[in-house]
Amino acid sequence: MNAIANLLRSIGARAIDGVWRLGFATRFLLATLSHTPSAFRRLSLTVREVYFSGVLSLTIIVVSGLFVGMVLGLQGYDTLVRFGATEALGVLVALSLVRELGPVVAALLFASRAGSAITAEIGLMKATEQLDAMDMMAIDPVARVVAPRFWGGVLSMPLLAAMFSATGILGGYLVGVVLIGVDSGQFWSQMQNSVDFRADIVNGVIKSAVFGLAVTWIAVFEGYEAPPTAEGVSRATTRTVVTSALVILALDFILTAFMFRGIG
Protein backbone atom coordinates (compact mmCIF):
# COMPACT_ATOMS: atom_id res chain seq x y z
CA MET A 1 0.00 0.00 0.00
CA ASN A 2 2.78 2.31 1.01
CA ALA A 3 4.76 1.42 -2.12
CA ILE A 4 1.81 2.35 -4.34
CA ALA A 5 1.39 5.64 -2.53
CA ASN A 6 5.08 6.36 -2.99
CA LEU A 7 4.88 5.53 -6.69
CA LEU A 8 1.89 7.81 -7.12
CA ARG A 9 3.67 10.48 -5.11
CA SER A 10 6.72 10.36 -7.37
CA ILE A 11 4.53 10.54 -10.49
CA GLY A 12 2.73 13.50 -8.97
CA ALA A 13 5.98 15.24 -8.10
CA ARG A 14 7.26 14.77 -11.66
CA ALA A 15 4.02 16.10 -13.14
CA ILE A 16 4.03 19.15 -10.88
CA ASP A 17 7.71 19.74 -11.64
CA GLY A 18 7.05 19.49 -15.38
CA VAL A 19 4.14 21.93 -15.28
CA TRP A 20 6.13 24.28 -13.04
CA ARG A 21 9.08 24.28 -15.46
CA LEU A 22 6.79 24.90 -18.44
CA GLY A 23 5.12 27.79 -16.68
CA PHE A 24 8.45 29.21 -15.57
CA ALA A 25 9.86 28.83 -19.08
CA THR A 26 6.85 30.69 -20.52
CA ARG A 27 7.24 33.55 -18.04
CA PHE A 28 10.95 33.60 -18.82
CA LEU A 29 10.16 33.83 -22.55
CA LEU A 30 7.77 36.71 -21.91
CA ALA A 31 10.39 38.48 -19.81
CA THR A 32 12.94 38.01 -22.61
CA LEU A 33 10.49 39.28 -25.21
CA SER A 34 9.73 42.32 -23.08
CA HIS A 35 13.45 43.17 -23.26
CA THR A 36 13.43 42.99 -27.07
CA PRO A 37 13.81 46.78 -27.47
CA SER A 38 17.01 46.78 -25.41
CA ALA A 39 18.41 43.93 -27.52
CA PHE A 40 17.91 46.01 -30.65
CA ARG A 41 18.83 49.36 -29.12
CA ARG A 42 22.26 48.00 -28.35
CA LEU A 43 22.51 46.25 -31.68
CA SER A 44 26.20 45.41 -31.30
CA LEU A 45 25.36 42.88 -28.57
CA THR A 46 22.86 41.08 -30.81
CA VAL A 47 25.24 41.25 -33.79
CA ARG A 48 27.88 39.59 -31.62
CA GLU A 49 25.46 36.77 -30.82
CA VAL A 50 24.54 36.37 -34.50
CA TYR A 51 28.27 35.90 -35.02
CA PHE A 52 28.54 33.21 -32.34
CA SER A 53 25.30 31.39 -33.21
CA GLY A 54 25.15 31.94 -36.94
CA VAL A 55 28.55 32.57 -38.47
CA LEU A 56 30.32 29.90 -36.41
CA SER A 57 27.63 27.37 -37.41
CA LEU A 58 28.17 28.11 -41.10
CA THR A 59 30.76 25.41 -41.70
CA ILE A 60 28.77 22.55 -40.21
CA ILE A 61 25.56 23.72 -41.90
CA VAL A 62 27.08 24.14 -45.36
CA VAL A 63 29.08 20.91 -45.26
CA SER A 64 26.17 18.82 -43.95
CA GLY A 65 23.81 20.45 -46.45
CA LEU A 66 26.12 19.56 -49.29
CA PHE A 67 26.45 15.95 -48.16
CA VAL A 68 22.74 15.49 -47.44
CA GLY A 69 21.99 16.83 -50.93
CA MET A 70 24.57 14.54 -52.52
CA VAL A 71 23.20 11.49 -50.72
CA LEU A 72 19.66 12.48 -51.76
CA GLY A 73 20.92 12.72 -55.35
CA LEU A 74 22.46 9.24 -55.23
CA GLN A 75 19.58 7.55 -53.42
CA GLY A 76 16.93 9.39 -55.40
CA TYR A 77 18.55 8.45 -58.69
CA ASP A 78 18.85 4.85 -57.60
CA THR A 79 15.12 4.68 -56.84
CA LEU A 80 13.85 6.80 -59.72
CA VAL A 81 15.84 4.96 -62.37
CA ARG A 82 13.70 1.87 -61.67
CA PHE A 83 10.63 3.78 -62.81
CA GLY A 84 12.39 5.51 -65.67
CA ALA A 85 11.69 8.86 -64.03
CA THR A 86 15.20 10.19 -63.44
CA GLU A 87 14.22 13.64 -64.70
CA ALA A 88 12.16 13.99 -61.50
CA LEU A 89 15.37 13.89 -59.46
CA GLY A 90 15.44 17.69 -59.17
CA VAL A 91 11.88 17.71 -57.80
CA LEU A 92 12.70 15.00 -55.28
CA VAL A 93 15.85 16.71 -54.03
CA ALA A 94 14.35 20.20 -53.90
CA LEU A 95 11.04 19.28 -52.25
CA SER A 96 12.57 17.05 -49.61
CA LEU A 97 15.16 19.68 -48.74
CA VAL A 98 12.99 22.78 -48.82
CA ARG A 99 10.03 21.26 -47.01
CA GLU A 100 11.60 18.91 -44.47
CA LEU A 101 15.30 18.21 -44.36
CA GLY A 102 16.45 21.81 -44.64
CA PRO A 103 14.57 23.19 -41.63
CA VAL A 104 14.71 20.02 -39.51
CA VAL A 105 18.34 18.94 -39.99
CA ALA A 106 19.58 22.52 -39.85
CA ALA A 107 17.66 23.01 -36.59
CA LEU A 108 19.06 19.79 -35.11
CA LEU A 109 22.59 20.88 -36.01
CA PHE A 110 21.87 24.37 -34.73
CA ALA A 111 20.65 22.95 -31.42
CA SER A 112 23.78 20.88 -30.92
CA ARG A 113 26.20 23.53 -32.18
CA ALA A 114 24.75 26.85 -31.03
CA GLY A 115 22.07 25.88 -28.49
CA SER A 116 24.48 23.90 -26.34
CA ALA A 117 27.01 26.76 -26.46
CA ILE A 118 24.38 29.29 -25.32
CA THR A 119 23.32 27.06 -22.41
CA ALA A 120 26.89 26.38 -21.32
CA GLU A 121 27.80 30.06 -21.51
CA ILE A 122 24.82 31.33 -19.54
CA GLY A 123 25.07 28.41 -17.09
CA LEU A 124 28.71 29.13 -16.42
CA MET A 125 27.98 32.84 -16.03
CA LYS A 126 25.47 31.86 -13.40
CA ALA A 127 27.79 29.37 -11.70
CA THR A 128 30.57 31.97 -11.46
CA GLU A 129 28.05 34.51 -10.11
CA GLN A 130 28.51 36.89 -13.04
CA LEU A 131 24.75 37.19 -13.38
CA ASP A 132 24.42 38.06 -9.69
CA ALA A 133 27.19 40.62 -10.07
CA MET A 134 25.28 42.25 -12.91
CA ASP A 135 22.18 42.31 -10.77
CA MET A 136 24.17 44.07 -8.04
CA MET A 137 25.22 46.73 -10.53
CA ALA A 138 21.57 47.26 -11.43
CA ILE A 139 22.03 45.66 -14.85
CA ASP A 140 19.23 43.28 -15.69
CA PRO A 141 20.92 40.02 -16.80
CA VAL A 142 17.86 39.09 -18.87
CA ALA A 143 18.22 42.30 -20.87
CA ARG A 144 22.01 42.25 -21.07
CA VAL A 145 22.75 38.53 -21.49
CA VAL A 146 19.62 36.61 -22.40
CA ALA A 147 17.74 38.85 -24.86
CA PRO A 148 20.67 39.39 -27.30
CA ARG A 149 21.45 35.66 -27.31
CA PHE A 150 17.79 34.84 -27.87
CA TRP A 151 17.42 37.22 -30.80
CA GLY A 152 20.79 36.27 -32.26
CA GLY A 153 19.66 32.65 -32.42
CA VAL A 154 16.15 33.42 -33.68
CA LEU A 155 17.52 35.60 -36.50
CA SER A 156 20.26 33.15 -37.50
CA MET A 157 18.17 30.02 -37.78
CA PRO A 158 16.05 30.80 -40.92
CA LEU A 159 19.17 32.02 -42.73
CA LEU A 160 21.04 28.85 -41.82
CA ALA A 161 18.14 26.66 -42.94
CA ALA A 162 17.94 28.50 -46.27
CA MET A 163 21.67 28.00 -46.77
CA PHE A 164 21.32 24.32 -45.88
CA SER A 165 18.58 23.86 -48.49
CA ALA A 166 20.46 25.83 -51.14
CA THR A 167 23.73 23.97 -50.72
CA GLY A 168 21.80 20.70 -50.52
CA ILE A 169 20.16 21.37 -53.88
CA LEU A 170 23.57 22.25 -55.33
CA GLY A 171 24.89 18.97 -53.88
CA GLY A 172 22.03 17.08 -55.52
CA TYR A 173 22.80 18.86 -58.79
CA LEU A 174 26.48 17.96 -58.45
CA VAL A 175 25.77 14.25 -58.03
CA GLY A 176 22.70 13.99 -60.26
CA VAL A 177 23.75 16.13 -63.20
CA VAL A 178 27.53 16.42 -63.12
CA LEU A 179 28.38 12.95 -61.85
CA ILE A 180 25.56 10.67 -63.03
CA GLY A 181 24.46 12.64 -66.07
CA VAL A 182 20.77 13.46 -65.55
CA ASP A 183 19.77 16.14 -68.06
CA SER A 184 20.50 19.55 -66.58
CA GLY A 185 17.55 21.32 -68.24
CA GLN A 186 15.05 18.74 -67.05
CA PHE A 187 16.54 18.75 -63.56
CA TRP A 188 15.92 22.49 -63.15
CA SER A 189 12.71 22.89 -65.16
CA GLN A 190 10.90 20.00 -63.47
CA MET A 191 12.01 21.41 -60.14
CA GLN A 192 10.71 24.87 -60.99
CA ASN A 193 7.40 23.43 -62.17
CA SER A 194 6.79 21.51 -58.98
CA VAL A 195 8.17 23.75 -56.26
CA ASP A 196 5.72 26.47 -55.34
CA PHE A 197 6.98 29.70 -53.82
CA ARG A 198 4.17 30.17 -51.33
CA ALA A 199 3.46 26.56 -50.42
CA ASP A 200 7.01 25.24 -50.23
CA ILE A 201 9.61 27.98 -49.84
CA VAL A 202 7.65 30.27 -47.52
CA ASN A 203 6.40 27.35 -45.42
CA GLY A 204 9.95 26.08 -45.11
CA VAL A 205 11.12 29.48 -43.88
CA ILE A 206 8.22 29.62 -41.40
CA LYS A 207 9.18 26.17 -40.12
CA SER A 208 12.80 27.13 -39.63
CA ALA A 209 11.81 30.35 -37.83
CA VAL A 210 9.59 28.36 -35.43
CA PHE A 211 12.39 25.86 -34.81
CA GLY A 212 14.87 28.68 -34.24
CA LEU A 213 12.56 30.24 -31.67
CA ALA A 214 12.02 26.91 -29.89
CA VAL A 215 15.71 25.96 -29.82
CA THR A 216 16.99 29.32 -28.55
CA TRP A 217 14.18 29.55 -26.02
CA ILE A 218 15.10 26.12 -24.62
CA ALA A 219 18.82 26.99 -24.70
CA VAL A 220 18.58 30.29 -22.82
CA PHE A 221 16.08 28.88 -20.34
CA GLU A 222 18.15 25.79 -19.54
CA GLY A 223 21.24 27.95 -19.14
CA TYR A 224 19.48 30.45 -16.88
CA GLU A 225 17.89 27.69 -14.83
CA ALA A 226 21.00 25.50 -14.56
CA PRO A 227 22.08 24.60 -11.00
CA PRO A 228 25.22 26.71 -10.40
CA THR A 229 27.60 23.74 -10.27
CA ALA A 230 29.85 22.05 -12.81
CA GLU A 231 27.52 19.06 -12.90
CA GLY A 232 24.45 21.28 -13.19
CA VAL A 233 25.84 23.13 -16.21
CA SER A 234 26.82 19.90 -17.94
CA ARG A 235 23.38 18.43 -17.32
CA ALA A 236 21.68 21.57 -18.56
CA THR A 237 23.74 21.48 -21.76
CA THR A 238 22.77 17.87 -22.40
CA ARG A 239 19.14 18.65 -21.66
CA THR A 240 19.16 21.53 -24.14
CA VAL A 241 20.25 19.24 -26.98
CA VAL A 242 17.87 16.41 -26.08
CA THR A 243 14.83 18.60 -25.42
CA SER A 244 15.50 20.68 -28.54
CA ALA A 245 15.72 17.58 -30.73
CA LEU A 246 12.45 16.19 -29.38
CA VAL A 247 10.68 19.53 -29.62
CA ILE A 248 11.91 20.10 -33.19
CA LEU A 249 10.63 16.73 -34.35
CA ALA A 250 7.29 17.11 -32.57
CA LEU A 251 6.79 20.66 -33.87
CA ASP A 252 7.77 19.50 -37.35
CA PHE A 253 4.99 16.93 -37.33
CA ILE A 254 2.43 19.49 -36.15
CA LEU A 255 3.53 22.15 -38.66
CA THR A 256 3.62 19.66 -41.53
CA ALA A 257 0.15 18.43 -40.65
CA PHE A 258 -1.14 22.00 -40.90
CA MET A 259 0.86 23.15 -43.91
CA PHE A 260 0.90 20.27 -46.39
CA ARG A 261 -2.43 18.58 -45.83
CA GLY A 262 -3.22 19.21 -49.47
CA ILE A 263 -6.38 20.73 -50.93
CA GLY A 264 -9.26 18.87 -52.52
Added chain:
Amino acid sequence: MKRTTIDLWVGIFVALGAAALVFLSFQVATQNTFSRNSIYTVSARFDDLGGLKVQAPVKSAGVLVGRVTGIRFVNDAFVAEVTLAIDKRYTFPTDSSAKILTSGLLGDQYVGLTPGAEVDNLADGGTIELTQGAIVLEKLIGQFLYGKAAGEGESKPQ
Protein backbone atom coordinates in the same frame (compact mmCIF):
# COMPACT_ATOMS: atom_id res chain seq x y z
CA MET B 1 37.87 39.53 -31.54
CA LYS B 2 37.53 43.05 -32.81
CA ARG B 3 34.16 44.58 -33.32
CA THR B 4 34.72 45.38 -36.99
CA THR B 5 35.71 41.79 -37.77
CA ILE B 6 32.52 40.51 -36.17
CA ASP B 7 30.48 43.04 -38.10
CA LEU B 8 32.14 41.96 -41.32
CA TRP B 9 31.47 38.28 -40.71
CA VAL B 10 27.88 38.89 -39.70
CA GLY B 11 27.46 40.98 -42.85
CA ILE B 12 28.80 38.11 -44.95
CA PHE B 13 26.55 35.69 -43.09
CA VAL B 14 23.41 37.74 -43.67
CA ALA B 15 24.33 38.30 -47.33
CA LEU B 16 24.85 34.55 -47.82
CA GLY B 17 21.52 33.82 -46.14
CA ALA B 18 19.76 36.34 -48.35
CA ALA B 19 21.47 34.87 -51.41
CA ALA B 20 20.29 31.39 -50.41
CA LEU B 21 16.71 32.67 -50.03
CA VAL B 22 16.86 34.40 -53.41
CA PHE B 23 18.27 31.23 -54.96
CA LEU B 24 15.42 29.18 -53.47
CA SER B 25 12.79 31.70 -54.55
CA PHE B 26 13.88 32.25 -58.13
CA GLN B 27 15.97 29.30 -59.24
CA VAL B 28 14.19 26.50 -57.38
CA ALA B 29 10.62 27.85 -57.38
CA THR B 30 8.95 29.96 -59.98
CA GLN B 31 6.74 32.91 -59.30
CA ASN B 32 3.83 31.22 -61.03
CA THR B 33 1.15 32.41 -58.68
CA PHE B 34 -0.63 35.21 -60.47
CA SER B 35 -1.31 38.34 -58.46
CA ARG B 36 -4.91 39.18 -57.74
CA ASN B 37 -5.32 42.25 -59.92
CA SER B 38 -3.76 40.82 -63.06
CA ILE B 39 -6.28 38.02 -63.55
CA TYR B 40 -9.88 37.52 -64.58
CA THR B 41 -11.96 34.55 -63.60
CA VAL B 42 -14.23 32.47 -65.77
CA SER B 43 -16.14 29.34 -64.87
CA ALA B 44 -16.73 26.14 -66.77
CA ARG B 45 -18.93 23.13 -66.05
CA PHE B 46 -17.65 19.62 -66.61
CA ASP B 47 -19.46 16.31 -66.35
CA ASP B 48 -16.33 14.63 -64.98
CA LEU B 49 -13.21 16.22 -63.54
CA GLY B 50 -11.14 13.07 -63.17
CA GLY B 51 -8.29 13.99 -60.85
CA LEU B 52 -8.24 17.76 -61.44
CA LYS B 53 -7.07 19.70 -58.39
CA VAL B 54 -7.15 23.30 -57.27
CA GLN B 55 -3.97 25.11 -58.44
CA ALA B 56 -3.79 22.88 -61.54
CA PRO B 57 -2.46 24.75 -64.59
CA VAL B 58 -4.65 26.19 -67.34
CA LYS B 59 -2.86 25.94 -70.67
CA SER B 60 -3.57 27.08 -74.15
CA ALA B 61 -1.42 25.74 -76.96
CA GLY B 62 0.77 24.27 -74.23
CA VAL B 63 1.52 27.64 -72.63
CA LEU B 64 0.55 28.34 -69.02
CA VAL B 65 -2.14 31.05 -69.08
CA GLY B 66 -3.81 30.60 -65.69
CA ARG B 67 -4.66 28.34 -62.80
CA VAL B 68 -7.67 26.50 -61.41
CA THR B 69 -8.78 28.45 -58.36
CA GLY B 70 -11.92 26.65 -57.30
CA ILE B 71 -13.82 23.41 -57.73
CA ARG B 72 -17.38 22.84 -56.54
CA PHE B 73 -20.18 20.45 -57.18
CA VAL B 74 -23.38 21.96 -58.60
CA ASN B 75 -26.21 19.97 -57.11
CA ASP B 76 -28.95 21.26 -59.47
CA ALA B 77 -27.25 19.95 -62.56
CA PHE B 78 -25.06 17.24 -61.00
CA VAL B 79 -21.95 18.57 -62.67
CA ALA B 80 -18.69 20.04 -61.42
CA GLU B 81 -18.05 23.76 -61.74
CA VAL B 82 -14.46 24.85 -62.07
CA THR B 83 -13.28 28.43 -61.60
CA LEU B 84 -10.34 29.41 -63.76
CA ALA B 85 -8.14 32.43 -63.06
CA ILE B 86 -6.64 33.56 -66.35
CA ASP B 87 -3.87 36.10 -66.80
CA LYS B 88 -5.24 39.42 -68.11
CA ARG B 89 -2.63 39.47 -70.86
CA TYR B 90 -4.43 36.60 -72.59
CA THR B 91 -7.93 36.95 -74.01
CA PHE B 92 -10.08 34.21 -75.44
CA PRO B 93 -13.22 34.35 -77.65
CA THR B 94 -16.53 33.60 -75.94
CA ASP B 95 -16.97 30.32 -77.80
CA SER B 96 -13.65 28.92 -76.65
CA SER B 97 -13.74 25.40 -75.35
CA ALA B 98 -12.15 23.84 -72.28
CA LYS B 99 -10.95 20.28 -71.98
CA ILE B 100 -9.44 18.38 -69.09
CA LEU B 101 -6.25 16.81 -70.32
CA THR B 102 -3.43 14.81 -68.80
CA SER B 103 0.22 15.72 -69.19
CA GLY B 104 1.92 12.56 -70.29
CA LEU B 105 0.53 9.11 -69.62
CA LEU B 106 0.57 9.32 -65.84
CA GLY B 107 1.05 13.05 -65.30
CA ASP B 108 -1.11 15.60 -63.55
CA GLN B 109 -4.33 16.82 -65.05
CA TYR B 110 -4.74 20.33 -66.40
CA VAL B 111 -7.32 22.40 -68.25
CA GLY B 112 -6.62 23.00 -71.93
CA LEU B 113 -8.27 26.00 -73.58
CA THR B 114 -8.95 25.91 -77.31
CA PRO B 115 -9.87 29.32 -78.73
CA GLY B 116 -13.10 29.72 -80.69
CA ALA B 117 -13.92 32.11 -83.50
CA GLU B 118 -16.24 34.72 -81.94
CA VAL B 119 -15.35 38.40 -82.09
CA ASP B 120 -16.19 39.08 -78.41
CA ASN B 121 -13.81 37.96 -75.72
CA LEU B 122 -14.54 36.24 -72.43
CA ALA B 123 -14.98 38.81 -69.66
CA ASP B 124 -14.45 38.53 -65.93
CA GLY B 125 -17.13 36.24 -64.48
CA GLY B 126 -17.90 34.72 -67.87
CA THR B 127 -18.67 31.10 -68.60
CA ILE B 128 -17.08 28.66 -70.99
CA GLU B 129 -19.98 26.72 -72.51
CA LEU B 130 -18.15 24.13 -74.56
CA THR B 131 -16.42 21.68 -72.27
CA GLN B 132 -15.14 18.17 -72.38
CA GLY B 133 -14.53 16.31 -69.14
CA ALA B 134 -11.63 14.10 -68.26
CA ILE B 135 -11.21 10.83 -70.05
CA VAL B 136 -11.19 8.25 -67.29
CA LEU B 137 -9.08 5.24 -68.08
CA GLU B 138 -11.50 2.77 -66.46
CA LYS B 139 -14.36 4.07 -68.63
CA LEU B 140 -12.29 3.68 -71.77
CA ILE B 141 -11.35 0.12 -70.88
CA GLY B 142 -14.96 -0.61 -69.99
CA GLN B 143 -16.20 0.74 -73.32
CA PHE B 144 -13.59 -1.24 -75.16
CA LEU B 145 -14.49 -4.47 -73.39
CA TYR B 146 -18.25 -4.00 -73.83
CA GLY B 147 -17.77 -3.02 -77.44
CA LYS B 148 -15.74 -6.16 -78.05
CA ALA B 149 -18.29 -8.36 -76.29
CA ALA B 150 -21.19 -6.78 -78.19
CA GLY B 151 -19.33 -7.14 -81.46
CA GLU B 152 -18.69 -10.83 -80.83
CA GLY B 153 -22.31 -11.40 -79.83
CA GLU B 154 -23.49 -9.98 -83.16
CA SER B 155 -21.04 -11.88 -85.25
CA LYS B 156 -21.88 -15.34 -83.79
CA PRO B 157 -25.27 -16.00 -85.47
CA GLN B 158 -23.96 -15.41 -88.96
